[in-house]
Amino acid sequence: MATKDAQPDGPHALNLPEIQLQIFESLAAKDLLNAALVCKTWSWPAIDTAWRTSKFRLSWILAPLVNCTAVQLQECEDPNRLPQIVDAEVVSAERWNSRLQWARRITRLVVDVSWKVTLAIIQLTDPLGEPICPNLLFLGFNIDGHDSLNEEADVDRWTPLLPLLIGPRLRILTLTFYGATERVLNDNIQSLASIAPQIQHVFAENYTDTASPDYSAFRQMRTLRVRGSMNHHTWKCLASCPRLKRIVIWEGDSGGEVDTQLYSITFPRVRALAIQTSGDPEFALGLLRGVTMPALQSLKIRFPISNAAAAAAKSEILEFMRHSQLLKVAMINGRVTRSTTASCSSEIVGSSLERGLQSAHVEMKPRG
Numbered sequence: 040m041a042t043k044d045a046q047p048d049g050p051h052a053l054n055l056p057e058i059q060l061q062i063f064e065s066l067a068a069k070d071l072l073n074a075a076l077v078c079k080t081w082s083w084p085a086i087d088t089a090w091r092t093s094k095f096r097l098s099w100i101l102a103p104l105v106n107c108t109a110v111q112l113q114e115c116e117d118p119n120r121l122p123q124i125v126d127a128e129v130v131s132a133e134r135w136n137s138r139l140q141w142a143r144r145i146t147r148l149v150v151d152v153s154w155k156v157t158l159a160i161i162q163l164t165d166p167l168g169e170p171i172c173p174n175l176l177f178l179g180f181n182i183d184g185h186d187s188l189n190e191e192a193d194v195d196r197w198t199p200l201l202p203l204l205i206g207p208r209l210r211i212l213t214l215t216f217y218g219a220t221e222r223v224l225n226d227n228i229q230s231l232a233s234i235a236p237q238i239q240h241v242f243a244e245n246y247t248d249t250a251s252p253d254y255s256a257f258r259q260m261r262t263l264r265v266r267g268s269m270n271h272h273t274w275k276c277l278a279s280c281p282r283l284k285r286i287v288i289w290e291g292d293s294g295g296e297v298d299t300q301l302y303s304i305t306f307p308r309v310r311a312l313a314i315q316t317s318g319d320p321e322f323a324l325g326l327l328r329g330v331t332m333p334a335l336q337s338l339k340i341r342f343p344i345s346n347a348a349a350a351a352a353k354s355e356i357l358e359f360m361r362h363s364q365l366l367k368v369a370m371i372n373g374r375v376t377r378s379t380t381a382s383c384s385s386e387i388v389g390s391s392l393e394r395g396l397q398s399a400h401v402e403m404k405p406r407g
Contacts, residue, residue, distance in 0.1 A: 173206035179213040180231065209235045212257075213242040221250035232256035239282075243267075255279045264289065274330070278304045285311040288322075303329050311337040311368075320352040327359050337368040 212231060216224050224245075232238070238257050245252055245267035254263055255276040263277065264287040277283060286309060309332045314323045320342040340356055343349065353371060360369040 177211045215244045287313045305331040313339040315341040339370045
């Protein structure tokens with residue numbers, strides 16, 4: 040809790056819950072429907088500074104904020120103080136439930152589990168055994184493997200608490216991983232997928248080069264947007280997703296694996312593929328050479344054309360587009376490229392580009 044030394048004197052010398060309630064009421068009065076409320080600090084000076092700079096750093100979320108539909112929970116800057124805070128904030132189930140009525144309106148939630156503060160908050164929000172946010176549509180889930188949650192024991196503590204937070208309406212999930220071990224990464228994916236199997240759209244940022252995320256746990260996933268590393272294991276797992284129709288790769292790389300044999304994978308239902316990279320286009324070429332997408336209708340690729348190798352890559356991608364008969368949208372660096380052939384040409388089947396796509400051409404039907 041905030042110390043007496045930290046609180047101002049005079050009419051503003053309120054206790055911390057009253058201060059927070061005052062801030063919540065101000066937010067509600069401003070009708071900030073999508074305000075991001077950050078639970079990050081426990082001291083009054085930080086709250087005062089954050090309030091004046093419009094960065095709301097609140098230490099708890101128990102006020103009856105009627106109009107707020109978006110909440111962000113972040114790490115406590117001083118995790119050593121967490122035990123006394125938890126003990127001080129325990130209230131009866133009836134009182135807690137009345138204060139959490141506003142939480143039932145929340146549709147967007149971002150959880151940063153860098154420290155154990157989020158574990159305590161969510162653990163305290165289920166006195167009646169029901170999800171705190173039953174109407175949640177969007178969940179952001181951030182894990183920093185460089186801190187305490189990289190310890191597998193903390194993951195085991197965290198995952199049982201997820202059902203207390205997530206309701207049946209969740210459809211969109213964002214995942215961000217920094218330096219997490221493979222078990223930390225995939226255990227959390229498995230837990231989220233088992234608790235919310237209805238998730239349809241997954242947006243992932245993976246900054247863990249040594250771990251291979253397995254997004255195939257989301258069996259109802261229709262859209263996957265990935266920023267960061269995508270290696271062969273991840274692609275192979277994705278091929279088992281029965282409903283996956285759209286893949287977007289932003290700043291993607293292949294983890295050094297661009298061999299055609301490594302990517303001899305078929306995605307039978309994927310209709311749209313978008314790739315954007317600021318570096319070497321070899322990743323995009325590796326996919327086109329090895330991944331088979333017989334239902335592909337939209338292909339968008341963006342990469343810098345700054346040398347002879349990139350220019351050659353553009354020519355190869357253009358060749359692919361010309362011979363992909365189902366393509367309705369084909370773009371390189373924002374420029375529309377139209378397909379000119381109506382049937383598979385036997386003369387080009389032997390090229391390196393066509394080896395991984397031969398079966399796709401056999402199955403393709405002319406447009407129109």
